[in-house]
Amino acid sequence: MFLTKNLRFNPEIKKNKTDLQTEGVRIASLGGFGSVTQNLFVYEYQKQILIIDCGVGFVEKKNQKTELIVPDFDYLLQNKDRIKGLVVTHGHEDHIAGLPFLLPKLDNNLPLYAPRLAAALIEEKLEEVGLNKKIKVIDSESRLEIGPFSLSFVYVTHSIPDTFHVIVKTPVGTIYHGSDFKFDWTPVMSRQSEVAKMALIGNQGVDLLLSDSLRSERAGYTLSEQMVEESFEREIKDCRGRFFVTTISSNVSRWQQAINVAAQHQRKVVLVGRSVEKVVEVAQKMGYL
Ligand SMILES: [Zn+2]
Known part of the structure; x- marks a missing residue:
């Protein structure tokens, strides 16, 4: 153009x-x-x-x-x-x-x-x-x-x-x-x-x-990211076994939310995947996590 x-x-x-x-x-x-x-x-x-x-x-x-x-x-x-x-x-x-x-x-x-x-x-x-x-x-x-x-x-x-x-x-x-x-x-x-x-x-x-905003063609508002933590909380409460969370590796705020909920429920956190390990390491080093 x-x-x-x-x-x-x-x-x-x-x-x-x-x-x-x-x-x-x-x-x-x-x-x-x-x-x-x-x-x-x-x-x-x-x-x-x-x-x-x-x-x-x-x-x-x-x-x-x-x-x-x-x-x-x-x-x-x-x-x-x-x-x-x-x-x-x-x-x-x-x-x-x-x-x-x-x-x-x-x-x-x-x-x-x-x-x-x-x-x-x-x-x-x-x-x-x-x-x-x-x-x-x-x-x-x-x-x-x-x-x-x-x-x-x-x-x-x-x-x-x-x-x-x-x-x-x-x-x-x-x-x-x-x-x-x-x-x-x-x-x-x-x-x-x-x-x-x-x-x-x-x-x-x-x-x-x-x-460029994903799904902008749909009318209305997208919920705040804050809601994600509430969903994790709701799901983990009754979960007896392992609790799996997946997202794109660079979604730093979502990792933080998952870690918050895991800590509140005395769960251990294991990161799986090279890309997510790298992102979390860098974000932690830079003070974002
Ligand atoms: Zn993006």
């Missing part, structure tokens, strides 16, 4: 390709559009590229191990000299797990920005492929200039702490890059979404909104 100064956003835009390359912002998804996983967005203005997120997807096959799908990086590798920076919105696998596949093929001086918890999780992943990369930590107050893109951030609630939306200001307009979130007014281990900041940005004018 393209965003241009005079025409504003129009997915049907019919214009000479070279005009768009010089005038417009080109936004391409190498994954994450129309599917839940594998998020990788490429913003391009006057041949300068900004990447937001770099995740993997998963395919479940009957009676077989789940397979990873890595986005097709060909376009980025063919244009690697034009990439000015990479920004990560949060630490979920479908936003960070593609980095160990992409970064070793790019200049190691390419700036990489991520929220605090995501940065720690990425460092672990990069260590596994022998890459020692400096990650710059971002927060709500961060302001970045990456090539022609000016970035600022909005804190949002999601199933992992430290999740941000990105405001991408470009010479032709402002784009609100709203990666995964849900409005949870009683979050388990993070603060509430910065809605006042969102309203302010809205008043200042947004030319294009990209918003």
